[in-house]
Amino acid sequence: MEANVKVQIKYLAALRDRTGRRQEQVSFPVGATLQDVAEWLNGQYDLSLPNPQVMTTLNGSGWNQFPSKLSTKINEGDIICLFPPIAGG
């Protein structure tokens, strides 16, 4: 049986309208990366990433803030959040 890592994906604010759910746990093969998560989201919700209308975090930091960017490996228990662009005011 292939080993998996489970991550929690949260759809915040208006992203919840897009996916119809607040959050879900998703399994990926060990060694999967943010690119794999992006492809899964595209297949599941027709959500193309990167996307200027969607902000993405992994454990509280932006995806592109990690040195390996989309090639960053995900780990068991990681929390991924998707939400619309935010601006103060």
Next chain:
Amino acid sequence: MFEGGYLGKILRVNLSTREHHVEQLKENEVLKLLGARGLAAKYYYDEIGPEVKPFDPANKVFLITGPLTGVKLPSTTKIGLSTKSPETGIYLCSNSGGDFGPQLKFCGFDGLAIEGQADDWTYLLIRDGEVTFSDAGPWQGLTTDKILEMLKEAMGDKRAAALSIGPAAERLVRLSYINVDTRAIGRGGAGAVLGSKRLKGIAVLGSGSIPVADEAKVKEIRRAAIEELRETRANHTKYGTPQYIEIINELGCMPTRNFQTAYFEGGDKIDAHMMREGYWVRNYGCYQCPVACGKVCEVKDGPFAGARARTEFETIGMLGPSCGVDDFSAIVAANQLCDEIGIDTISAGNAIALTMELHERGLISSEDTDGIEAHFGNGQALVDLVRLIGERRGIGDLLAEGMAHLAREHPEWSRYILAVKGLPFAAYDPRGFHGNGLTYGTSSRGACHNVGGWTIRDELQTGQYDRFALKGKGVLVQAIQDNRAYVDSLGLCTVVRGSMNFRDKPKGDVLKAVTGYDFTSELMEIGARIYNLERMILNREGIRRKDDLLPERITKEAIPSGPTQGRILTGEMYAIMLDEYYEVRGWDEDGVPKPETIRKLGLDELLALDGS
């Protein structure tokens, strides 16, 4: 030299003498400072010295529009304000949406200067060039919204715009706001300045128009901007700023129980979905705004049934999680009461959260709170404490004096007070976004997320500005502050600025099309000039590095739970950011602009300084 945008005139009214006159806008100042916030700061510099106290008749209120205010472009709604703040005792800049700014320009004025002190309660009607002073004695005690209605009735035309103060400002509650057509000049207590002048409100109605240099181009820009906003701001139209509740909470940045932690376990009971499904009645928009981000909410049942308010993120954050309250009905009811009696929801939320913490720690008792059980999570207590402050009863009388006064009276409570320069925190915990801490520390008016610069988006998507990094934050905050300073001087709402390319690398030809003068390449320099002018004012009022520091809770207590558990922003960490910030600003180690910085920005000439 300007072909449009500006009218070239400022109306000055004196409440002591009931006289008014018109003076010319100075073109050299407009070229250097653009309008609204920039010009209001210059008027303040020239006319409100450090010796003037907030409630002195010598204090003045400057309400200045920008070149875009009232022009037929999206959300050209803003009017800027400067005055001496009753809440902080120092310079205050603020601004508001609504129709007041546009209508003032339709009267032929770029701004309004209010000075003196009326003998008795007064209201003003401004119809084109005509100014009427009238008796507002019978209006004492009426709510801000009721005064807006009365003013429009007195003007005899519902198209009139108006601003008003509530009963809290009559009692000189230092957290009082000015209701501007149901929008707010919220922070810093400007409402209490009007209260001290016995000015209950102003209505304004103009029949003129605002010339623009290139009408066809303005129309073209308008069409493109509206089209972009419909796509990029659709979420704002649906959920407004309350959409940030869920996001900020998940990021571990939500003020919870007076910033004792940064994740609120009841977040899903007060988020934008809950608001939309259970409370939303309709949207409202400011002048010519296609986004209409305002959300009117109403409580349909329960003990607060019938309560109705315009809830925003900051209000929910400070009256909700920061007071431990997860009952959206109570938040709406408290919001409504703040609006009616006329106090700022952010400062009120901070004052109430502090009261709840003091009460829970046994440092005050129910006797101090007039019998109110001031515990975190008690929605009824939240509402009752708003009233206590507005009516100056019990500890409410002390809270009504503001955090700076409170810290002086009770230094032993300082560790529970979240404020910088006397202005309480907005609804973000800087231990979760360190750039936000620098924002609070160096904002021109105290702990403000707008004037100080809203860093959170950059801290989440720019590699070099990771939210917990320290290096680079000085550069980031300076750029955001300067960007905001020029946007606040345009007369345009920040929500729509991107649609017209008013970012930190401004481009486009909006200002050329409106004014005939191409400010665009100079905008960031103008922003820096305004920010430094404000700092020079603050320096003149005694502000130095010691006043730019963060409160103990942030620097000495780690966040105990949630996604940012263990995070802290110690004094040493903060100093790294502050040192870098002073350096990129061209300020000395005590936070004073260096002579070469003043010269580089042309402030020596503008302020007629000798020997700089």
